[in-house]
Amino acid sequence: MRISLFITCYNDTLFPDTGKAVVSVLERLGHTVEFPVEQTCCGQMHFNTGYRREAYPLAKRLVSIFRDAEMVCIPSSSCVAMIRDYYPELARENGDEKFAAEVSSLLPRVFEFTELLTDALQLEDVGASFPHRVTYHASCHGLRSLHLGDKPLRLLRKVRGLDLVELPNSDRCCGFGGTFAVKNADVSTAMLEEKLAAVLGTGAEVCTACDNSCLMHIQGRLHRQGSPARTMHIAEILASEGKQ
Amino acid sequence: MSLVTVDPRKAPPFPKAAAELLHDVQLRKNVAHATDVIQRKRAALVAEKADWQPLRTAGAAIRREALRHLDRYLELFEKQLTAAGGHVHWAADAEEARRIIAGLVRDAQAKAVIKIKSMTTAEINLNPSLEADGVKVYETDLAELILQLGNDQPSHIIAPALHKNRHQVRELFAREMHLPDLADDPPALTEAARRYLREKFLTVRTAICGANFLVADTGSICIVESEGNGRMCLTLPDTLISVAGIEKVIPRFSDLEVLLQTLPRAATGERMNPYNSIWTGVTPGDGPQNLHIVLLDNGRSNLLSNEITRQTLQCIRCGACLNTCPVYRQTGGHAYGSVYSGPIGAILTPQLFSLEYAQSLPYASSLCGACYEVCPVKINIPEVLVYLRSRVVEKNEHSLGSLLNQERIGMKMMARIFLSFERFERAQRMARVFEKPFVGKDGWVHKLPGLAGQWTAARDLRPVPAQSFREWWRSRKAAE
Numbered sequence: 001m002r003i004s005l006f007i008t009c010y011n012d013t014l015f016p017d018t019g020k021a022v023v024s025v026l027e028r029l030g031h032t033v034e035f036p037v038e039q040t041c042c043g044q045m046h047f048n049t050g051y052r053r054e055a056y057p058l059a060k061r062l063v064s065i066f067r068d069a070e071m072v073c074i075p076s077s078s079c080v081a082m083i084r085d086y087y088p089e090l091a092r093e094n095g096d097e098k099f100a101a102e103v104s105s106l107l108p109r110v111f112e113f114t115e116l117l118t119d120a121l122q123l124e125d126v127g128a129s130f131p132h133r134v135t136y137h138a139s140c141h142g143l144r145s146l147h148l149g150d151k152p153l154r155l156l157r158k159v160r161g162l163d164l165v166e167l168p169n170s171d172r173c174c175g176f177g178g179t180f181a182v183k184n185a186d187v188s189t190a191m192l193e194e195k196l197a198a199v200l201g202t203g204a205e206v207c208t209a210c211d212n213s214c215l216m217h218i219q220g221r222l223h224r225q226g227s228p229a230r231t232m233h234i235a236e237i238l239a240s241e242g243k244q
Numbered sequence: 245m246s247l248v249t250v251d252p253r254k255a256p257p258f259p260k261a262a263a264e265l266l267h268d269v270q271l272r273k274n275v276a277h278a279t280d281v282i283q284r285k286r287a288a289l290v291a292e293k294a295d296w297q298p299l300r301t302a303g304a305a306i307r308r309e310a311l312r313h314l315d316r317y318l319e320l321f322e323k324q325l326t327a328a329g330g331h332v333h334w335a336a337d338a339e340e341a342r343r344i345i346a347g348l349v350r351d352a353q354a355k356a357v358i359k360i361k362s363m364t365t366a367e368i369n370l371n372p373s374l375e376a377d378g379v380k381v382y383e384t385d386l387a388e389l390i391l392q393l394g395n396d397q398p399s400h401i402i403a404p405a406l407h408k409n410r411h412q413v414r415e416l417f418a419r420e421m422h423l424p425d426l427a428d429d430p431p432a433l434t435e436a437a438r439r440y441l442r443e444k445f446l447t448v449r450t451a452i453c454g455a456n457f458l459v460a461d462t463g464s465i466c467i468v469e470s471e472g473n474g475r476m477c478l479t480l481p482d483t484l485i486s487v488a489g490i491e492k493v494i495p496r497f498s499d500l501e502v503l504l505q506t507l508p509r510a511a512t513g514e515r516m517n518p519y520n521s522i523w524t525g526v527t528p529g530d531g532p533q534n535l536h537i538v539l540l541d542n543g544r545s546n547l548l549s550n551e552i553t554r555q556t557l558q559c560i561r562c563g564a565c566l567n568t569c570p571v572y573r574q575t576g577g578h579a580y581g582s583v584y585s586g587p588i589g590a591i592l593t594p595q596l597f598s599l600e601y602a603q604s605l606p607y608a609s610s611l612c613g614a615c616y617e618v619c620p621v622k623i624n625i626p627e628v629l630v631y632l633r634s635r636v637v638e639k640n641e642h643s644l645g646s647l648l649n650q651e652r653i654g655m656k657m658m659a660r661i662f663l664s665f666e667r668f669e670r671a672q673r674m675a676r677v678f679e680k681p682f683v684g685k686d687g688w689v690h691k692l693p694g695l696a697g698q699w700t701a702a703r704d705l706r707p708v709p710a711q712s713f714r715e716w717w718r719s720r721k722a723a724e
Binding site for chain 2 (some may be wrong): 007009014015016017019035038039041045046047048051055057061064085089107140141143144145171172173175176177178181184185186190191194216217220221223238242
């Protein structure tokens with residue numbers, strides 16, 4: 001399969017290892033990964049903060065770059081949610097029928113990373129090995145917009161040596177919420193404190209998720225408190241072959 | 245309690261009010277406990293309904309139909325209720341509603357009124373205006389009584405005194421009802437309220453209530469409640485005045501089949517409310533003989549023309565979105581500066597005030613979507629929130645302050661950068677350079693200036709790695 005990677009702007013800049021891990025997993029499974037270099041951002045941050053007018057050209061730009069892709073892989077549920085939930089709305093409110101048609105043609109080919117593995121490629125065991133105690137945080141967009149359900153967990157359960165521990169209240173937001181984390185920093189931090197208590201309560205060495213945005217938030221507080229627990233994107237665990 | 249206001253015109257911005265309330269450990273404990281209990285009850289009762297999702301879909305369809313043809317259903321309701329002996333009054337705004345009600349109370353020569361819990365009467369700030377006219381107001385709902393005696397404000401649309409625990413209520417009742425030996429268990433507190441209220445039920449001849457649903461095809465009014473105080477107010481007085489938002493209308497009596505299944509489960513975690521009162525006009529010799537309803541617009545009709553904002557009016561005020569909201573869980577309702585708090589308040593309040601006030605409320609959400617998931621009439625609250633954010637941004641576009649606004653400048657700059665991958669790559673490289681002075685000895689960022697400083701107030705940040713993904717990709721391709 002020819003799989004086009006939309007790395008997302010913040011993974012590209014801040015979490016290149018996640019991108020490398022996605023490439024490593026997909027190539028290990030025998031697929032060809034393509035990376036259209038013109039890609040930048042899906043427009044989520046602008047759209048969600050109220051800059052709809054700025055998000056629209058970014059949305060159009062992204063769709064035109066991936067228009068001919070056989071399959072698009074995105075290691076971020078919130079960016080997938082932006083594309084699925086709001087690109088059609090942007091097309092509608094701008095009366096842009098051409099864009100609407102392009103979006104509806106592209107959407108069936110767009111997959112979040114764990115969706116791609118479990119739904120499109122029908123896999124659970126991707127040949128990974130990671131001998132550590134891990135807990136999984138269900139990011140809000142993955143949970144409620146993409147309805148990922150137990151897809152990420154099915155993948156994690158097949159990782160050799162991995163001790164998966166359940167995170168209490170794993171469906172509760174970590175308090176990141178994009179610009180919410182700076183606009184409502186006090187409330188965001190209060191939410192994060194609860195999440196941290198849950199994560200630390202599991203005794204896990206690693207907290208994983210399908211979104212580096214939540215993980216950056218959780219890791220930021222873990223580090224501030226001097227905790228040895230760390231965060232890792234699920235792709236990095238699935239790419240691991242036990243050398244950690 | 246002096247800081248608490250539910251008047252959006254006077255309320256501080258959400259982040260400021262929230263920061264204050266986050267210090268109130270007792271309040272946060274009370275809110276987390278109460279919302280946990282209601283959520284557990286709700287979840288159990290929703291789980292036992294195999295057709296919960298179809299019921300949500302049906303409920304949403306009923307509410308959407310009512311709103312799409314609101315003019316027609318309101319006129320039908322007026323016609324049917326008038327034929328059944330009731331009187332319909334139309335109020336464009338809060339001021340007109342208060343004036344109409346003051347007139348009706350005067351006509352009834354009432355020196356006092358008894359009230360059923362009604363957020364709509366709180367929205368129009370009815371009690372102070374009645375008291376200014378010399379009318380004594382008695383709240384008969386237990387939670388409302390707690391607020392009234394404590395000179396407090398509602399913090400939840402279903403359980404307005406949710407921020408108080410029973411020990412605090414005991415202190416209040418002991419003081420205000422002169423009961424020094426009062427115990428703090430729920431039966432004792434309820435008994436105290438019952439004794440206090442019984443005399444009012446038997447002597448006050450005028451009642452004021454809200455409405456859960458207005459049934460267009462029969463002209464009926466429906467109120468559901470748990471304490472029986474409502475049934476007292478609806479049956480004993482001579483005069484009954486109901487105040488309801490124009491969106492409360494539903495097309496048909498049979499629509500209650502759906503909504504009376506979803507509302508109690510979503511609201512209080514009950515299969516059915518203990519008291520369901522539905523009455524149609526006046527019955528000679530039985531119940532109130534003077535029946536009035538005040539239909540309140542107060543900004544609601546402005547929401548009708550846009551499909552996204554119109555969803556807001558689908559709300560049946562169950563409060564499930566408040567109970568599940570992780571933001572509300574931390575702050576309680578008073579942070580929202582309105583009688584409508586939580587996620588529904590965050591979209592309703594700014595719209596009722598045409599975004600002039602409460603501009604921080606659409607941002608008082610992490611967009612986690614839990615509210616949408618539990619909503620029994622499928623209001624996509626996150627969608628409305630982000631839409632309202634865009635209206636806030638547009639509204640402030642041409643204000644002088646916007647030129648200096650860090651967020652706006654940053655957003656515009658980023659949007660321009662993202663339009664070209666070459667610019668994006670340059671920005672990635674520049675970020676590494678600019679960040680350098682802020683990287684600590686341990687290789688992490690602990691303190692940043694400006695807006696980003698809000699991040700580092702509580703969290704560290706890993707610095708931008710030396711090589712971006714695209715740089716790695718390029719070097720890999722070159723090596724092939």
